[in-house]
Amino acid sequence: MADSAEQASLMEPLALSRCLEQVRKTTPLVHCITNYVTVNDCANALLACGASPIMSDEPLDVEDITGICGSLVLNIGTLNTGTIEGMRLAAAKATELGHPIILDPVGAGASALRSETASEFLDGYGITVIRGNMSEMKALAGASASTRGVDVAPEDVVTEENLAASSAFAKRVAARTGAVVAITGAIDIVADEARAVAIRNGSPLMASITGSGCMLSAITGAFAAAGQDHLRDAVISAVAAMGVAGEVAAHRMGPADGNGSFRTYLLDGLFKLDGAMLETHANIASGEE
Amino acid sequence: MADSAEQASLMEPLALSRCLEQVRKTTPLVHCITNYVTVNDCANALLACGASPIMSDEPLDVEDITGICGSLVLNIGTLNTGTIEGMRLAAAKATELGHPIILDPVGAGASALRSETASEFLDGYGITVIRGNMSEMKALAGASASTRGVDVAPEDVVTEENLAASSAFAKRVAARTGAVVAITGAIDIVADEARAVAIRNGSPLMASITGSGCMLSAITGAFAAAGQDHLRDAVISAVAAMGVAGEVAAHRMGPADGNGSFRTYLLDGLFKLDGAMLETHANIASGEE
Amino acid sequence: MADSAEQASLMEPLALSRCLEQVRKTTPLVHCITNYVTVNDCANALLACGASPIMSDEPLDVEDITGICGSLVLNIGTLNTGTIEGMRLAAAKATELGHPIILDPVGAGASALRSETASEFLDGYGITVIRGNMSEMKALAGASASTRGVDVAPEDVVTEENLAASSAFAKRVAARTGAVVAITGAIDIVADEARAVAIRNGSPLMASITGSGCMLSAITGAFAAAGQDHLRDAVISAVAAMGVAGEVAAHRMGPADGNGSFRTYLLDGLFKLDGAMLETHANIASGEE
Numbered sequence: 001m002a003d004s005a006e007q008a009s010l011m012e013p014l015a016l017s018r019c020l021e022q023v024r025k026t027t028p029l030v031h032c033i034t035n036y037v038t039v040n041d042c043a044n045a046l047l048a049c050g051a052s053p054i055m056s057d058e059p060l061d062v063e064d065i066t067g068i069c070g071s072l073v074l075n076i077g078t079l080n081t082g083t084i085e086g087m088r089l090a091a092a093k094a095t096e097l098g099h100p101i102i103l104d105p106v107g108a109g110a111s112a113l114r115s116e117t118a119s120e121f122l123d124g125y126g127i128t129v130i131r132g133n134m135s136e137m138k139a140l141a142g143a144s145a146s147t148r149g150v151d152v153a154p155e156d157v158v159t160e161e162n163l164a165a166s167s168a169f170a171k172r173v174a175a176r177t178g179a180v181v182a183i184t185g186a187i188d189i190v191a192d193e194a195r196a197v198a199i200r201n202g203s204p205l206m207a208s209i210t211g212s213g214c215m216l217s218a219i220t221g222a223f224a225a226a227g228q229d230h231l232r233d234a235v236i237s238a239v240a241a242m243g244v245a246g247e248v249a250a251h252r253m254g255p256a257d258g259n260g261s262f263r264t265y266l267l268d269g270l271f272k273l274d275g276a277m278l279e280t281h282a283n284i285a286s287g288e289e
Numbered sequence: 290m291a292d293s294a295e296q297a298s299l300m301e302p303l304a305l306s307r308c309l310e311q312v313r314k315t316t317p318l319v320h321c322i323t324n325y326v327t328v329n330d331c332a333n334a335l336l337a338c339g340a341s342p343i344m345s346d347e348p349l350d351v352e353d354i355t356g357i358c359g360s361l362v363l364n365i366g367t368l369n370t371g372t373i374e375g376m377r378l379a380a381a382k383a384t385e386l387g388h389p390i391i392l393d394p395v396g397a398g399a400s401a402l403r404s405e406t407a408s409e410f411l412d413g414y415g416i417t418v419i420r421g422n423m424s425e426m427k428a429l430a431g432a433s434a435s436t437r438g439v440d441v442a443p444e445d446v447v448t449e450e451n452l453a454a455s456s457a458f459a460k461r462v463a464a465r466t467g468a469v470v471a472i473t474g475a476i477d478i479v480a481d482e483a484r485a486v487a488i489r490n491g492s493p494l495m496a497s498i499t500g501s502g503c504m505l506s507a508i509t510g511a512f513a514a515a516g517q518d519h520l521r522d523a524v525i526s527a528v529a530a531m532g533v534a535g536e537v538a539a540h541r542m543g544p545a546d547g548n549g550s551f552r553t554y555l556l557d558g559l560f561k562l563d564g565a566m567l568e569t570h571a572n573i574a575s576g577e578e
Numbered sequence: 579m580a581d582s583a584e585q586a587s588l589m590e591p592l593a594l595s596r597c598l599e600q601v602r603k604t605t606p607l608v609h610c611i612t613n614y615v616t617v618n619d620c621a622n623a624l625l626a627c628g629a630s631p632i633m634s635d636e637p638l639d640v641e642d643i644t645g646i647c648g649s650l651v652l653n654i655g656t657l658n659t660g661t662i663e664g665m666r667l668a669a670a671k672a673t674e675l676g677h678p679i680i681l682d683p684v685g686a687g688a689s690a691l692r693s694e695t696a697s698e699f700l701d702g703y704g705i706t707v708i709r710g711n712m713s714e715m716k717a718l719a720g721a722s723a724s725t726r727g728v729d730v731a732p733e734d735v736v737t738e739e740n741l742a743a744s745s746a747f748a749k750r751v752a753a754r755t756g757a758v759v760a761i762t763g764a765i766d767i768v769a770d771e772a773r774a775v776a777i778r779n780g781s782p783l784m785a786s787i788t789g790s791g792c793m794l795s796a797i798t799g800a801f802a803a804a805g806q807d808h809l810r811d812a813v814i815s816a817v818a819a820m821g822v823a824g825e826v827a828a829h830r831m832g833p834a835d836g837n838g839s840f841r842t843y844l845l846d847g848l849f850k851l852d853g854a855m856l857e858t859h860a861n862i863a864s865g866e867e
Contacts (some may be wrong), residue, residue: 258849558837
């Protein structure tokens with residue numbers, strides 16, 4: 001737990017609970033164009049937070065759907081050419097409407113198509129939030145190509161030792177892209193160009209299931225839609241919410257439980273999360289020296 | 290619980306348990322062309338009822354698959370142009386073979402493509418059952434465009450107050466389309482052109498997971514394949530079965546359980562459901578004045 | 579349990595635990611081109627074993643992904659023409675790199691497209707392992723077209739009575755294709771051209787969920803990547819691991835549990851499996867007379 005005076009200086013008092021309650025109160029519709037591996041978990045994670053998911057990737061369908069939603073989540077986990085075209089049309093529409101757009105560059109650095117597509121969206125549309133692991137972020141920044149598939153490469157893991165340098169990197173990416181940047185892992189970093197915070201929540205078990213990152217990107221869409229006028233706080237709240245839910249889930253694990261049960265408990269944890277629990281358990285501190 | 294004399298007059302005695310047992314005994318193969326969000330739940334729901342799922346949407350594959358199955362389920366939740374063509378070929382084949390076709394118009398009213406595609410199938414093929422929420426049904430009937438994404442719009446919710454009018458609407462849709470109509474929500478309505486029944490089962494938690502509706506459409510395919518000669522009773526039985534399973538699932542919820550656990554319990558509830566439980570707990574009454 | 583002297587003669591001592599530990603130690607990246615019904619389960623099953631999944635089917639993406647992975651799994655459960663082209667490019671790349679390729683011919687025999695596609699891959703690429711049910715295997719061998727959708731046809735079930743004949747058939751398929759052949763069902767057979775073993779593990783509940791077979795094919799990719807120099811033992815170990823995990827899962831079933839819970843417990847069982855449990859519970863014997 002960070003010193004609470006420090007935590008208060010990083011976020012408005014009760015900002016975390018207010019952000020969560022805004023989602024639960026406004027039930028934002030979130031348009032997801034996402035991979036078919038974890039799409040069911042993304043939908044249930046959005047419902048667990050109080051939001052309402054709509055998945056649509058067909059170019060002929062996406063503009064109508066974007067138009068009725070409050071935000072757009074683009075996840076390139078199982079890209080195909082038809083979906084990319086759907087993403088373009090949806091992103092153009094969301095940009096035009098001023099909706100938050102969350103980009104999850106799954107596997108950027110692992111293939112040319114993924115790296116190029118992520119860059120195309122960063123450069124060509126109004127991306128509001130980027131959420132990925134450090135290897136993906138480095139690939140986007142042109143700094144590395146060491147992505148280990150969809151996992152972070154060992155040399156890219158954010159540690160206490162490299163936290164200050166990692167935070168500075170996150171701020172540079174935020175400055176270059178104009179987006180709030182969320183780099184998640186054992187320590188999570190959320191940065192805009194002015195400030196970076198470190199969030200120390202979650203459980204190593206989150207890496208034992210597919211979809212922890214995708215679910216976080218999806219719910220970030222809900223928090224961003226509900227809290228568009230305080231976007232950085234909304235992203236911090238989404239990251240902290242997923243982390244606290246992960247801790248609750250880890251705490252429930254029994255001796256026979258493995259990643260099947262953890263997946264269930266993680267959704268349960270999000271579903272049961274309230275503002276008070278989030279305020280109590282969130283561990284947010286400056287990521288800077 | 291409706292008065293049992295009334296219930297007896299609405300369905301043959303033991304029709305509910307007979308319909309369920311027909312599914313368990315005949316293990317119908319059900320061809321599903323369905324969205325990628327809830328497809329796994331649909332497959333497991335069919336298996337939980339004793340049926341066998343096959344998913345196939347490729348135009349070059351669907352006719353062979355339709356040919357070996359007992360029914361076809363068309364769910365437009367994540368439409369794309371390739372899938373629509375697969376749906377056309379499968380629907381033509383199923384119509385030719387006289388197989389029941391269940392249409393789930395997910396998000397009709399939310400986009401032009403969804404509304405037009407649902408209408409195309411309703412008008413052009415032998416759709417046997419339509420299963421959706423009231424907003425989707427109104428969109429199909431040209432009466433409204435207030436669908437809230439894939440959820441029912443607040444003004445469209447079926448209530449005790451509007452039940453008679455909603456039932457009359459369901460009968461008109463049935464008369465116009467020749468299909469058995471299932472409009473599901475807090476109160477479910479199943480109608481053909483002659484009669485409408487109201488089914489008061491289920492749990493509000495069913496709206497907290499993605500896929501309750503999709504799963505119901507899928508198992509309706511199984512009940513329709515097994516009970517093609519008493520289709521209305523088969524649809525009532527499927528709707529009641531899902532509702533009772535939802536009640537059983539809600540009853541199991543512990544203090545830490547959320548929508549992750551509910552999803553598991555719902556499948557478990559379907560799996561363990563037998564004819565006696567279904568007869569005992571189903572709450573079926575006339576939906577008319 | 580087979581006589582342990584016999585078991586020892588069929589596999590090197592501790593080969594099972596060594597194969598599992600190789601997966602857990604080396605964390606192989608497994609490229610899966612698989613159906614959208616069970617893809618989430620496949621990803622979580624790979625993670626449960628200690629491997630890392632990457633799903634990619636887009637022709638423009640697959641070669642890069644194959645290039646960074648240790649093996650390739652091709653599952654034709656929801657074939658479409660775009661995916662087939664992705665499979666071709668990935669299979670060519672994996673063949674060129676000498677990576678193990680696992681083919682799961684889901685529904686071969688149920689449609690011309692599935693049978694032809696499975697045959698195309700068997701004939702045109704370096705398929706290393708084929709994993710399917712007996713109906714699918716017979717369809718591939720041109721011996722039958724009695725596949726009951728994606729399930730084995732009743733007349734094709736491997737029994738104690740036809741085990742010797744079934745094993746001989748498996749060896750012939752192995753000889754013709756050059757692949758290790760895994761025919762799974764109530765009794766599993768793993769064969770190369772020289773020898774066939776019978777594995778008597780698992781639970782009838784495995785047929786009550788979608789994806790038991792797909793998950794096994796996926797983890798076979800992990801075991802094959804980690805144990806490429808003793809491929810037959812690696813496949814036996816994967817089949818036994820899934821069977822033992824199924825037994826552990828079945829043992830956990832409570833009175834209200836159905837296939838929803840079983841699915842969770844099966845992943846948990848894989849996650850918690852260690853070499854000692856696998857050695858103790860695996861039931862491996864000769865499949866030949």
